[in-house]
Amino acid sequence: MNELSQHHKPLSPSLITARGDGINPIDYHVGQRVKKRRTEVGLTQGALGDKIGITFQQIQKYERGANRICASRLYLLAHTLDVAITYFFDELPDTIANSQQLDDIxxxxxxxxxxxxxxxxxxxxxxxxxxxxxxxxxxxxxxxxxxxxxxxxxxxxxxxx
Structure with missing residues (x-):
């Protein structure tokens, strides 16, 4: 058993897909962490987008949780914002971290x-x-x-x- 599986239970398929309102709570949390760090380092959405090669509108969608951030883009964001990738999952509310059903959230x-x-x-x-x-x-x-x-x-x- 690897270290990750020792600390986290597997996600149910319903947690991985978006709910009726179109926003997955984990995507929303990650987006809010992007917004928080972007603000802390003093970057506008446009400046951050320019640094990683996307539009400010895409940054807006990430921050709202409307679009899911792929692994390679998350890596670029972490590097650009000078944080570990795990930063984006820090402070994940217990209601999300411990839920097995998206509908519970x-x-x-x-x-x-x-x-x-x-x-x-x-x-x-x-x-x-x-x-x-x-x-x-x-x-x-x-x-x-x-x-x-x-x-x-x-x-x-x-x-x-």
Whole structure:
């Protein structure tokens, strides 16, 4: 038994195909992780698309989960965004990770949950950050966020993928 099969149960066929609303919850999660990382590194959808040879519209579809990302494209995204491929599956909600039936997953509620949380957090962080006029205060704010998340990488330190 390999390491992967020791930690993960096999997916049922219904988890691999899209549901009636056309969005697979795993594809949606991966797309949200692409969007999160793209935003963190400061790339627009167009800039990311240019770097991997696709249109910004295709990046939009990936981020919404409307289109599934193939393995070679996921590899390019990971390389371009300087993360391990596993990053895109990190924080996969238990409702998805432990489900054996796609019909058990409320994809509409899942999407609304991601959207609401990210929107509120981004707006609040941006509001606070934009009120900071001192560049040193801004740098310390970023350092604080990195320290809280365990990301102690600074501008002078190369990042690991």
């Amino acid at each position: 409320d994809t509409v509620g899942l999407k609304a949950s991601y959207d609401d949380i990210h929107r509120r957090h981004h707006l609040e962080i941006n509001r606070v950050f934009s009120q900071m006029n001192d560049p040193e205060v801004r740098r310390r704010f970023i350092d604080l966020g990195r320290a809280i998340t365990g990301d102690l990488v600074t501008q002078d330190t190369p990042t690991e993928g």
